[in-house]
Amino acid sequence: MIDISGVTKHFDDVHALAEINLDIGTGEFVSIVGPSGCGKSTLLRIIAGLVSTHGRVVKPDKGAFVFQDSALLPWRNVQKNIELLMELELIPKAERVEKARSALSQVGLTGFEKNYPHQLSGGMKMRLSLARSLVLNPDYLLMDEPLSAVDELTREVLQEEIYALWKKDKFTAILVTHNVPEAVYLSNRVVIMSPRPGSITHIVDIPFKNRNQKLRSSNKYHKLINDISGKLRS
Ligand SMILES: Nc1ncnc2c1ncn2[C@@H]1O[C@H](COP(=O)(O)OP(=O)(O)OP(=O)(O)O)[C@@H](O)[C@H]1O
Ligand SMILES: [Mg+2]
Structure with missing residues (x-):
């Protein structure tokens, strides 16, 4: 509530x-x-x-926030962007990798792990931004x-x-x-x-x-x- x-x-x-x-x-x-x-x-x-x-x-x-401009870090690839908030929460590497894999598959981005934000379409950026927020299971x-x-x-x-x-x-x-x-x-x-x-x-x-x-x-x-x-x- x-x-x-x-x-x-x-x-x-x-x-x-x-x-x-x-x-x-x-x-x-x-x-x-x-x-x-x-x-x-x-x-x-x-x-x-x-x-x-x-x-x-x-x-x-x-809680998590999804911004209009997707707010991805341009110098981090898809994998590193999705791990960002988990790194801040000090979640161990193995768990980060597993959670990232599952979240990327949920939003249809499997296979794009090594791409950088400028190599993604607007829709893909938004999917990545959503996945990055949801990976921590926000309330x-x-x-x-x-x-x-x-x-x-x-x-x-x-x-x-x-x-x-x-x-x-x-x-x-x-x-x-x-x-x-x-x-x-x-x-x-x-x-x-x-x-x-x-x-x-x-x-x-x-x-x-x-x-x-x-x-x-x-x-x-x-x-x-x-x-x-x-x-x-x-
Ligand atoms: N940091 C700020 N400093 C000064 N004024 C601000 C600030 N943020 C918002 N405002 C003002 O507050 C009012 C509301 O802005 P807000 O961005 O919340 O509107 P919005 O409904 O989200 O608009 P939009 O649909 O265009 O995004 C506006 O008059 C804006 O100029
Ligand atoms: Mg607004």
């Missing part, structure tokens, strides 16, 4: 976040949508403990527009992969995205924010049990997308 209460943020004279209150259940998948500048990244960074705040965030110990995963740099088709494939990983590993997920269909497809709840100062205007429950291609073409899916897009515009 992640409990956000009374969280506010000022950057000098910019009132980035008004009071934010939000409870996220263990294992829940919540997406945050809202116009540019409404404070989504700031809220995510506050949850991660990377930005200070007045207010309170209660969360489990082990919660924060994702800031992880798929914004990939094409539409790759985006759907990666959504399926994120969904499968979440189903399997049962971490609590918070996803910031500009893509309303993506938020509806992946989430249990979609949080809608408005700017100046950033605040939560609506929280929409997503009732779907399963995610698949059939859902993407269903009326109930498109109705929710229209509903949320309408709320975003108002």
